Amino acid sequence: MCGILGLIDTPWQDYAGEALASIAKRGPDEQSFSRADKAIFGHTRLSVIDLATGAQPMRTPDGRYTLVFNGEIYNFRELRSELEARGYVFSTQSDTEVLLHGFAEWGRAVLPRLDGMFAFSIWDSRTNTLFAARDRLGIKPFFYSTAQGFVFASTLAPFFRLPGFPRRIDFTAVRDYLAFQTCLAPQTLLADVRQLPPACWLSFCANDKRFEQGQWWSIPAAGNEAPPFDELVDTIDAALRESVRRQLVADVPLGAFLSGGIDSSLTVRYMAETGAAPLKTFSMRFSEEGYDETSAALAVARAFDTDHMVLDAPAIDADAFVRAIGDLDQPLADPAYVMTWELSRQTRQHVTVALSGDGGDELFAGYPRFADEASLFPQRSGQKLLRRLIEAGLAPASLTRRALWGQELLLYRRAELGPWTGSRKSLSNYLRPDALDAAHPQGTLERWVQLANSFGAPMDTASLMRADLWTYLSENCLSKTDRASMAHSLEIRVPLLGQPVLDAVLSLPASTHYDKDGGKAILRQIARNSLPEAVWNREKHGFSVPLQAYFNGAWKSPCDAVIADCARIAPFLNPKAIATLWQEAKAGKASRRLAYTIVTLLLWLDKTKLQA
Known part of the structure; x- marks a missing residue:
């Protein structure tokens, strides 16, 4: 796993070293640069495969292409054999060289051939053109700017090391962060x-x-038919096994996070x-009652x-x-991040290297919210009238939720804050007027809504699951895992999101994931067939965090301090409302998740x- 950086025709070429240093934890084993015409490329390496000869930036023998690459290509051996048959000669055993020659041979068409997690860029010195790409589900990050020339990096951190780089806040990103806990x-x-x-x-x-x-890739729509359930269980079982097998390739010690969940x-x-x-x-033990899952994890450890x-x-x-929040390149308010940071x-x-179970809930309908289809919330008698009365100020805004139905109610249930003026979930409660206008509250979670609607309207389980793949999964769950692990130079792999699994699962009807016990039916059946009862015969637990206790x-102390200094740190926020929220959250009378969201933003x- 690595960090990548590129500066093309910018005024910051002389600051490449300082910018690369900001992501050194992503690759502590080696840092190096390559220059080409107006471009400079940097790479920080965490050596995992081909420790001796896989260094980057890597060039083709003719010097035309230069590659910097963050990630792993799990099917690189198969691709290498195919390229060797076409006459390519390899000088390393790395997946990096396979990707480099693969692009030289197939260009952009190499992307669908890749099973892996990746963000990479390739410089063509013949045409002075940069090409970059990100993996199917956004496991690895890629940030860029065209403000002056072209700058790219694995995270936002290098941009803060470029003198004079604009530091203006994007208030639409603030809006989505407050609504969704991530940008x-x-x-x-x-x-x-x-x-x-x-x-x-x-x-x-x-x-x-x-x-x-x-x-370069689209999430497949759900099909209308599926094989018999027993046959489907066998197919998914085989796909999961193959995905894990592919992801065991490493020339360094390898382990797994084991929470005790399915x-x-x-x-x-x-x-x-x-x-x-x-x-x-490895598992993490909490002292607070109701948060400790180590008994189930120990049962699995003994079984295998x-x-x-x-x-x-x-x-x-x-x-x-404070150190954990400081390692974030931009705010991420999933409380499990701090625990994943410590676990890492x-x-x-x-x-x-460690393997993680990330992605199982998103691919296999593990969240109860996926069953909240828009059709389950039809318009009821009197709702339109109530809505008009609220908008006219003739009924209390606290009744807003009762005036919503269908897709709008789904959005209300999903977002922590949004465009609902006067309600407890209104962005206007916490953003000052100028910032509220710049945030365009009516566009709350616009990308999520567009994705869900792109798979058919009204929103149903299949479309809700797919919308989460490129929002909640990619920008929350996978970002959390990437930032927390890379802060400690640990590579995390997510085999439940490997290509064999995606191919087997994404075209299935949503109904195949449900039985009398709810969602995740396929994985639960596989678990019944092969795991200790302590794993599958219990209530579902997420990576929960006792926020009120913390x-x-x-x-x-650090939370109280930034809340008290809110007016200075974030003049676009309403400090009085923030202070009230904080005191009520500590007393258990307000949203602890929203309070944590605000604290994380202020610290960052x-x-x-x-x-502003």
Whole structure:
């Protein structure tokens, strides 16, 4: 796993070293540069495959193409054989060289051939053109700016090291962050930086400044038919096993996160069955009642004879909390991030690569919200009248939820804040008027809504699941895992999102994921067939965090400080409303998730000094 950087025809060429240093944790083993005409490319390497000869930036023998690459290509051996048959000669054993020659042979058509997680760029010195792409589900990040020339990097951090780079806030990104706890691609908190969306490519020609962007893969629509359930279970079981097998390739110690849930437990099972040895597994233990899942994790560890380590969460004190938030390149308000950061820190002391169960809930309908189809919330008698009365100020805005139906009610249920003036979920409660206007509240979660509607209207389970893949999964779950693990130079792989699994699952009707016990029917059946009962015969647990206890305990001091200093740190926020929210959240009388969202934003803004 690595960090990548590029500066093309910019005034910041002399600051490439400082910019690359900001992402050194992504690749602590080696940092290097390559120059070509008006371009400079940097790479920080975490050595995982071909430790001796896989260094980057990497050039083709004729010097035409230069590649910087972050990620792993799991089917690189098959692609290498195909390229060798076409006459290509390889000087390394790395997937990097396969990607480089693959692009030289197939150009953009190499992308659908890749099974992996990746963000990469290739410079063509013959045409002075940069080509870049991001993997299907956005497992690896790619940020860029066309403010002056072209700058790209693995995260936002390098942009803050470029003197004079604009530090203006994008208030539409603030809007989506407050609503969704993360910024949705292509927006970022920096108005002059964009994030390449999942499954997209771009090109930039330095000669005429021509910029192009496109999408190279689309999420398949749900089909209408499926094989018999037992046959489907066998098919998915085989696809999961194959995906895990592909992702075990590494020349360094490898382990797995094991929470005790179905997803991570199945990952460990397939690792054991495909010969991973020694198999090291790691789980985190909370002292608070109702948050500890270590008993189920231990049952799995015993069943598959893993070398299991239970890591204690209480080590996350105020200093660790502030450091964790400081390692974010832009705000991400999933509380599980801090726990994943600590789990990664301790795991990295034992292995360089770990497999995770991320993606199981999104692909296999693990969230109850997927069943909340728009058709389940039809318009009821009197709702239109109530809505008109609220808009006219003749009925209290606190009744807004009762005046919504269908798609609008789904959005209200999903967003923490939005355009509902006067209600408890109104952005206007917390944003000052100028910032509210700039945020365009009516566009709340616009990308999510567009994605859901693109798979058919009204919103149904199949479209809701697919919309989450390029929003909640890519920009929240996968960003959380990437940032938390890379802060400690740990590579995380997500085999439940491997190509064999996507091919087997995405075209299935949504109904195949449900039975009398709810969603995730396929994975639950596989778990019943092969995992200890402690894993599948219990209520579902996410990676939950006891926020109220932390607000009043270990994290109280830094949180209280930024809340008290809100007016200085974020003059676009309403400090009185923020202070009230914070006190009520600590008392358990207001949304702790929203309070955490605000605290994370304030800590990040205090560090970066963005301009409103």
